Amino acid sequence: MFEDLKLKKKVVGTKQTLKSLKLNNVEKVYLAKDASVNVVQPIEILANQMKVPVIYVPTKKELGEFSGIEISSAAVAILK
Template sequence: MSYEKVLQAGKTVVGTKQTVRALKEGKALEVIVAEDADPSIIDKVMEAAKEANVPVTKVDSMKKLGKACKIQVGAAAVAIIR
């Protein structure tokens, strides 16, 4: 499951702004987004990932994604970076 991918990843960036930045800079290898996040927020990430031709994986929970990133709050988007 993708939560394990995040836990095992060497480097990640957490949050919508940082994920979009990593995509635009060509640093993102894969993006994970939470399905329960606000669609208007996730749409920006999805569009940037499509433009960068980076695979996107969806997970069910912002809370669990945040926990996998070792933060105390939910995360809408995470990028695994080079």
Template sequence: MAANLNQNKRIVGIKQVKRALNSDKVQTVYIAKDAEQRVTSPVEILCKEKQIDIVYIDTMKELGEICNIDVNAAVAALLK
């Protein structure tokens, strides 16, 4: 399922993911387990409120690689 994140219908970053969640444009959210809780907690709360699936990835580095970007990522989302 995480393999879908290298497609065009994805966003990366806390601000973009929160914005998309508030606009009901998100299908699935991916969160790195090693990201700071203060960063990921608001996204987790929004996902639970909106009943969006969360997939946990082991590291921020791995999530960045899955998203095909050159930097680490704490949060990413697959759009509807």
């Protein structure tokens, strides 16, 4: 289910995800369910406005692991 997190080009982190969304360069967004609402809500709102699919992962730690990084992450964007 999360294969594209390791295989496709991506950006990791809330700032980079939001920036890439604003540049209309995002195919899909992954958000951690345990992330602070005020951190991920701007990404969720913009992704919905731009009709970019949002997939939820249970924890920040899992999202980091699925992305192939050694730290937890609240947001990851798969780039076009």
